[in-house]
Amino acid sequence: MFIYRLFLNFAAFPLVLLLMIRCLKGTEDWADFWQRFGKPVALKRPAQKWLWVHAASNGELQSAKPILDALAARYGQNSLLITCNSLSGRLWAKELGYHAALSPLDFRWAQRRFMKAYSIAAHVTFEAELWPNRIAILAAAGIPVTALGARMSARGQNLWRRFPKLSAKLLNAIAYLQPQDAGSYQRFKGLGIDPEKMGPVLNWKSLYQPQTIDLDPKKRRNICLAASTHPGEDEIILKAFGLVRQTWPELQLIIAPRHPKRGAEIADLILSQGWRLQRYSQDQASGPEKVDVILADTLGEMPKWYAASGLCIVGGAFKDHGGHTPYEPAAYECALITGPHTSNFSAEYETLALNKAALRAADAEALAKALSSLKTPSAQQNLAQRATKALSHDTDMSIIMDVLEHLMPRSNTDLA
Template sequence: MWLYRLILTLFVPPALVLRQAWLTLAGRGEPHGLAERLALAPPWPSPPAIWVHAASNGELASARPTIRAILDRHPGTGLVITTNTATGRELAESWRLEGVTARLAPADTPGAIRRFLRVARPSALIVVENELWPERLGQCAARGIPVLVLGARMSEKSHRSWSRFPRLARHVTGAIAWLSAQDDDSARRFVALGLPEDRLGPVLNLKAAFVPRSTSAALPFPRATTLLAASTHPGEEEIILAAFRTALARNPALRLILAPRHPRRSAEIARLIAATGLAFATRSKGEVPGADTAVYLADTMGEMDLWYAGAGMTFVAGSLTDRGGHTPYEPAAHGSAILHGPDVANSAPAYAALHAAGAAVRVTGAGDLAEQILRLADPATQADLAGRARAALRGADAAALSPFLSALDAALSRRPRDVHPART
């Protein structure tokens, strides 16, 4: 552990300074980014809070039902949400939840973690999925701050990597008070790395526990002929726009909602849309689409439920490039027919279940995407695929959070209140 601390203390702060300088020169500077990552930002006025950490947008979005459940169960309790990315922080801020503060996560150095804990005074740390940082977990455990991990993944490759450093692995697993793995194999691997079995909760996939909010897209487009391209990345918009333009020539009723993963790319994507000659409106500019608007550029944070609700078909992006694809649970929960590209490694079991049930359509390029858009622009076909998808993914299950909420209650009841954490 001492070597880990030494390496991060020596190299992380200067690396963060260089990164911030590069982002600033590139016109992508993070407001307060360096100060927050080094925990040097001014303190925020709040009582001790529950600390929730998620890597970025996807993990944080999957944790939203959990965050809502915590706030409902513990009214008056503050939450501080941290993410590794500025877009994740923006997503948390866009929810405008009372009592919630959003920050960039502190770097995993002794000084940054110590400063953050001194300000936040968390009563518990809830980690979403795979963010098992040794210094963060170790300092929380040393202060008696319970660490709970939700939907943790441990691949065979990650297990081999952790196994090369058994003392570090035991340091991490020993700091965890309660953990729910995403699948049985992950649970077994965590136990093999040293997690006591009595700290292992039931298997929980947060994305499978997704519960859609009751929303209405209020768009002037019929849902059946509307396609959502959800969370697109560079290199995908061109393919999607080409496919949509081809399909539109054969079915003029089609409409496209294009929702990029990172809204900061809005200007770049607007140029791509303009180059196609298609009429479009941009959400962030307050432009209201009309019935003849072919493309709606949905370049905002925190509104994906609106777009799922308004689209009978969803192309799940991140799958036409080498990014592993995004989760299919959200479109399935909203009853939207699912299309995706060839790379779905991030959610391989879910997509395998979908295809075994004939509940999703795989495309490889603009040509077959155009054909499938035309085929799926039919209410009966969409309803059939959506029903199969719900069954294959077993739908959303809010009760799946009950074991975690009980574990959190127990952890909070054992921790003395209003006690400042000890210094290390």
């Protein structure tokens, strides 16, 4: 732990400086700043005990919803404390009716400040990263820590192997770890975790349920969504869109950037190419017949865009960001197209490839060809149905829930 804590000490100054700059720019406010260092949100019942559920951001929070629903049914919604790393995740947790806060950074003093304010009875985390100080402090206090949907990449395993004492202490402190894929399962075993502590392989994103079930293929056939795009990808997608529009003039494009704050620069890029633009953060009144491209630079509205689109280009894969989830667009029966960089969901995209359930494209020309091959509603539906079938899971959820019930307090009276 010494080396890890030394690293945090070195990282503290630039991290604090970065967060302060975000506050000065108005990206966050000072209340957000202090929450990241463990300052609690005002409590209605300061003496109560909490079930602390951490989800990195919106995607993980959506994945955690089956667990949240089960815990809320058993203990009451007011017994759950939700933390997220992102402002959008915290906002959504609040909208769901939970007591929500930004997650404290993994400085020991910040974690202790947070846990002093909130009396924690048990902790469940939905995040790829495992935070050593948080886990060590909770375990030392006798508080069970459960890691659901945990992920360990080959690079991560190699890094942890350089610090065998730290990795052993971390994994020994976890009461239950459920990996999100078979590769992670083997890598956690290779790092020495007790196999008895490990649950079945399950990616919780596979449980995603669409908010809209009325999906009209005729309305969606000429709409393509580019979801969670990163810098450098919008140019590729817009070039492909221009090529396809020569033979498919009815096609419209929705660009939903991973980070909506990029809206202004993407809007300039779209306008510079002569496309009629609706920037949704500023104009929600324009009819679709009046625009070529919709820039969806808002938060929390991805279900709307998935439901509107017959095709989905999954971003983060045309530049090396590891790709984003295929589960959500597949749940909305979108025909899937992605790029070559899909390490974040390698098992899922391999399964999709084996089942011929998604298309891949490395550049704008290949992307244009892939889009053109999906011009008809039947082609879109066939690919979408194969993806839905390929990504379905057969894990018995009751196995995981039984373990959680054993680790959690017996009833809500134990949290009073």
